[in-house]
Structure formats: structure tokens, C-alpha cells
Ligand code: MG
């Protein structure tokens with residue numbers, strides 16, 4: 597695990613806030629009829645205008661700046677040309693690289709006619725992330741964080757994806773350690789001060805099993821029921837953690853966009 601200097605953390609904060617700004621911009625233009633393909637072009641333009649490089653484009657051959665994962669898609673959706681519908685939920689995952697460092701964040705958006713059942717899935721996923729971060733500080737173990745997220749989601753009847761986990765990041769978009777969204781208290785590696793990690797619960801309405809589509813990227817639920825995904829980049833401190841990305845600008849954009857509802 598790579599421990600960062602305070603100077604490096606300031607640089608990761610800049611990249612992280614760029615991701616939040618990009619997601620907030622995308623939240624302002626999301627509308628029924630728009631396609632993920634068009635949305636991705638807008639994101640690439642926005643990042644370029646802000647002198648940021650998309651972290652995901654070209655990563656292991658991934659073709660776009662954004663992962664756009666709709667409804668039963670969990671993560672790693674390749675932006676397609678199917679227009680968004682009023683009943684869709686869509687996870688947008690974005691990474692930005694500036695001055696040698698990456699930031700990473702994801703938010704699942706709900707269009708205006710999403711069912712109450714699915715809205716609760718989104719609320720629970722986001723809340724599980726915040727509850728996990730609330731206990732995170734130096735000395736906490738992988739299993740402690742995972743347990744907190746898993747317990748909250750499973751108590752509400754949802755399931756946690758096992759195959760995909762959060763990760764360290766900095767000079768690379770994916771660094772050790774793994775940050776699972778499940779686990780047992782007191783187990784696993786101990787998080788240290790100035791470790792930067794992306795915490796990103798992926799939570800399913802139905803069963804936990806997932807499969808990969810033939811495009812070799814998109815992960816979908818095996819039972820094809822909806823899945824939600826929220827992600828923050830955070831820095832671990834002696835007391836608590838410093839959340840380097842922010843949902844505030846995103847939620848301000850959602851508030852002003854009649855196509856979307858705030859969860
Ligand atoms: Mg991400």
C-alpha cells in the first residue's frame with residue numbers, strides 16, 4: 597500500500613474535485629432521450645476543456661471516458677446509443693488525471709419515473725457508503741469497513757457484489773489495497789494514515805451474483821434486477837477520513853434538473 601505525502605494528497609484532491617465537477621456537469625445535461633454515447637462525448641469535451649485526462653479511456657483498452665451502467669448493469673458499462681428513459685437508473689463512473697494523479701467517483705442517477713423500490717436501493721447504497729466512511733480512520737481494518745457497508749445493505753434486504761471492490765489510487769487509477777464492500781470485523785489489512793482509497797459499494801436489488809456481457813466489459817446482475825453504485829475517493833486520517841470527492845455539486849445539479857430526482 598502506497599502512503600501519500602500531504603503534497604500528493606493536495607494533488608489528488610484537485611483531480612478528485614475535477615471528477616465531482618464533471619459529474620455535476622453531466623447531472624445538469626442528463627435528460628430523457630439523450631444517449632450514453634452522447635453523454636460520454638460531453639464528458640470528454642468537459643475534461644479536455646479543464647485540462648484533465650480521462651483516467652479510464654484506454655485503460656486496459658476501455659474505449660471511453662465514462663463507464664455508464666444502466667439498470668441491471670452494475671459497473672463498467674460501455675456508453676451505448678440507447679436513449680435514456682424516465683424509468684432508468686444510471687451509474688456514471690468517472691476518473692480524472694491531472695498533474696500525475698487520479699481521482700475517481702461514481703454516482704447513480706434516478707430519472708423521474710423510477711419506482712419507490714429502486715429509489716430505496718439507491719438511498720441504501722449511498723447511505724452505506726457514507727456509513728462506511730463514518731467509521732473509517734487509521735487503524736480500521738478492511739473487514740471493519742466491509743462489515744459496516746454489508747450489514748447496512750443486507751439488513752435492508754439487498755445484496756453486495758463480491759467480484760468487484762474498491763481500491764487504492766494515486767499515480768495509478770488502481771493501486772493496492774483492495775477495499776471490499778463486505779467482510780468480518782477485525783479481519784484484513786489495517787488502513788494507515790495518508791492512504792488514499794476509492795470506496796465504492798455495488799449493491800443489488802436481487803441476488804448478489806453478477807456476470808460479464810459479451811463486450812468483455814459490462815458487468816450485469818445475473819438475475820437482471822437493478823444494481824446501484826456510489827463511489828468516493830477518500831484519504832485516511834488519524835481521526836476519521838477526508839472525503840476528497842464531493843456529491844454536493846452533483847446534488848445541486850440534480851435539484852435543478854427536472855429529468856432527475858434526488859435520492
Ligand atoms: Mg470509479
Ligand code: MG
Nearest residue numbers: 700794796827
Ligand atoms: Mg473506482
